[in-house]
Amino acid sequence: MRLDNEKLEVLLARYREGEREVIADIRKEIDIFVYNFPRVCYRDDSDVCGDFYLYVFERIERLLEEWDPQRRVPFASWFVLQLRYLYKGFRLIRKKEEFESLPEDYACPGFDDEESSWEKFRERLSVMKEPGRLWILWFYLPEELSPEDMLKTQRITGKSYLELLDIQREMIKVRLEDINNIREISEKLAKLFEAITELKWQIRSHPDEAAEKLSHLMRLENQRERLQHRLERPNNELLRVFSRLFRSLRDAKVHLRFAESQLKLLFVKEKGGEDHVLSPVST
Amino acid sequence: MFCPQYPPERWLAYLHHQLDEKEQKAMEHHLEHCPDCLAELLEQNRLEARMEAAKPVSFAPLVLRDVFSLSLEGVRETMETLVGVLRPCRMQPVRSGGRQEWEYVSRQLGIRLVLGMEENGFSLEVYGIVPMLTLRGEKELWSGRVDERMIFSHLAYGSYEIRTEKGSVNFDVHA
Numbered sequence: 001m002r003l004d005n006e007k008l009e010v011l012l013a014r015y016r017e018g019e020r021e022v023i024a025d026i027r028k029e030i031d032i033f034v035y036n037f038p039r040v041c042y043r044d045d046s047d048v049c050g051d052f053y054l055y056v057f058e059r060i061e062r063l064l065e066e067w068d069p070q071r072r073v074p075f076a077s078w079f080v081l082q083l084r085y086l087y088k089g090f091r092l093i094r095k096k097e098e099f100e101s102l103p104e105d106y107a108c109p110g111f112d113d114e115e116s117s118w119e120k121f122r123e124r125l126s127v128m129k130e131p132g133r134l135w136i137l138w139f140y141l142p143e144e145l146s147p148e149d150m151l152k153t154q155r156i157t158g159k160s161y162l163e164l165l166d167i168q169r170e171m172i173k174v175r176l177e178d179i180n181n182i183r184e185i186s187e188k189l190a191k192l193f194e195a196i197t198e199l200k201w202q203i204r205s206h207p208d209e210a211a212e213k214l215s216h217l218m219r220l221e222n223q224r225e226r227l228q229h230r231l232e233r234p235n236n237e238l239l240r241v242f243s244r245l246f247r248s249l250r251d252a253k254v255h256l257r258f259a260e261s262q263l264k265l266l267f268v269k270e271k272g273g274e275d276h277v278l279s280p281v282s283t
Numbered sequence: 284m285f286c287p288q289y290p291p292e293r294w295l296a297y298l299h300h301q302l303d304e305k306e307q308k309a310m311e312h313h314l315e316h317c318p319d320c321l322a323e324l325l326e327q328n329r330l331e332a333r334m335e336a337a338k339p340v341s342f343a344p345l346v347l348r349d350v351f352s353l354s355l356e357g358v359r360e361t362m363e364t365l366v367g368v369l370r371p372c373r374m375q376p377v378r379s380g381g382r383q384e385w386e387y388v389s390r391q392l393g394i395r396l397v398l399g400m401e402e403n404g405f406s407l408e409v410y411g412i413v414p415m416l417t418l419r420g421e422k423e424l425w426s427g428r429v430d431e432r433m434i435f436s437h438l439a440y441g442s443y444e445i446r447t448e449k450g451s452v453n454f455d456v457h458a
Contacts, residue, residue: 001339020448021415027450032339040337041330057391057450071292072301080331081291143329147321161314161321162307165298165328172332180338 001040003033003076012067012075023061030079031057037083048094055090056083124266131156132259139242139256142171157245170241178235185231192224285323288313294324298331392449394429398456405456406436409445417446 008029015022035053038044044052056063063082067075121140125133134153137145145153150164157164199217203210243252285291289310296302297310314321387396394411409416413429420443425435444453 001334001337021446023448024446024451033334036337036339037334039340040333046340054391068292071296073292073295074299076334077295077299077327077331078292080334081295081327084327084330143333145325147318147325150321150325151315161311161324162297162300165324168325169328169332172329173336176333176336180336 001033001036003079004029005075008075009069012064013069015064023064026064027057027060033079034083037080038087041084042087051094052087052090055093056086059086120267124263128259128262128266131255132262135245135255135259136263138167138171138245139238142168142175153245159245163244167241167244170244171238174235174237174241178238182231185227189224189227189231192220192227196220196224284319286317286319288317289320291323294320295327298324298328387452387454389452392445392447392452394445394447396445396452401437404437404439406434407438407443408435409433413447415448417444419444419446 008026011022011026011029015026031053034056035049038048038052039046063086066082067078071078125136125141128136130152134149134156137149138153145168150161153159153164154161159167196217199213199220203213203217239249239252239256242256243249246252246255285294293302294310297307302310314324384397384399387398388394389396392411392413394409394413394416397408397410399406399408407418409429410432411429412431415426416429416433417426418424418435420438420441424438438456440457442453442455444451
């Protein structure tokens with residue numbers, strides 16, 4: 001979901017020059033972005049999204065007047081910052097008690113539906129030694145990197161903060177795209193399973209029509225296998241981005257594998273501990 | 284919040300490689316000693332990345348786009364939306380018997396619309412003070428200032444748009 005910076009900057013320039021009717025076009029460009037902001041960034045539901053949308057659009061004209069094109073900032077970035085500030089005010093007004101439990105410092109929502117697995121994962125991670133803990137955090141939970149983690153990474157890798165921020169941003173994007181992809185494939189698989197079960201039942205109950213249906217069944221089974229294979233395939237793109245922290249891809253793999261084995265050991269040490277969230281490093 | 288040494292926009296420029304080398308180094312140096320600014324940058328980076336990668340969820344048209352579709356014969360119930368309320372009006376005694384009206388109050392645009400049934404079409408009354416209002420059907424029908432009340436009559440069934448400085452409302456009216 002991207003804002004069209006160029007188009008918006010042109011519209012905003014016209015708006016500043018007095019073409020007030022342009023506001024409707026600006027609204028059209030940003031409305032879905034505004035509506036989705038609480039959902040995407042803070043995991044809010046559609047009620048909050050709707051209320052936040054109205055809250056923002058009641059203030060939009062005053063807000064847009066603060067935009068200064070001379071500041072060399074992409075509009076989308078500036079707008080996200082404004083939405084962050086507005087969101088804080090919005091939550092304060094909405095309900096004070098809700099604000100107290102506001103996930104201000106929480107990150108990485110929606111990585112997995114099995115939240116408890118992630119809780120266990122975080123617990124083990126907190127007792128891991130450095131730099132293994134750092135590499136796991138960078139690879140699996142890039143949204144949860146703290147200023148101290150950045151400082152440690154900077155000292156280990158010698159990279160600038162700006163480079164590290166670039167890598168973090170790319171890791172988050174690739175991870176989220178990976179999750180979206182997994183969800184899409186899983187949905188397709190679920191539908192296929194349904195179709196296969198139905199077809200098998202039909203074959204059993206009408207054996208005289210089985211020949212035609214069997215070939216259909218085989219096609220579906222092939223599709224299912226292909227999708228499952230795609231689901232199990234490691235995400236090389238994640239590793240490629242992660243490897244920017246190291247001298248080479250090989251280096252990145254070695255460090256990550258070692259960190260993963262340390263973490264797995266922590267899981268194994270506890271009775272019944274299972275590794276739910278680690279995915280295989282590509283070979 | 285970012286600490287007061289640099290304005291937030293400067294940090295955004297840094298984040299998007301818009302500063303020259305000297306400025307960039309100064310910012311890097313500041314980050315060495317300022318966990319608050321670094322935490323803010325991490326949060327900003329996180330949100331920007333999430334917004335870029337996320338797939339949008341569209342909202343229901345009636346709820347947020349200030350759009351409605353009205354069947355003059357069919358609507359009997361009040362529809363309350365986040366941006367407006369559409370409800371059947373009580374008949375006013377000055378009007379002829381049997382006339383049906385619906386009122387749409389748009390909180391977003393700050394206007395009230397009253398749609399009344401006519402033979403082979405409908406009438407539209409706009410209530411509010413609007414410096415510039417444009418009514419479009421298949422083409423632009425009217426444009427100008429509304430002082431408290433404006434009446435349009437003999438409008439044919441179809442799709443319309445009312446546009447003001449605050450936004451627009453789109454609606455379909457059919458028999």
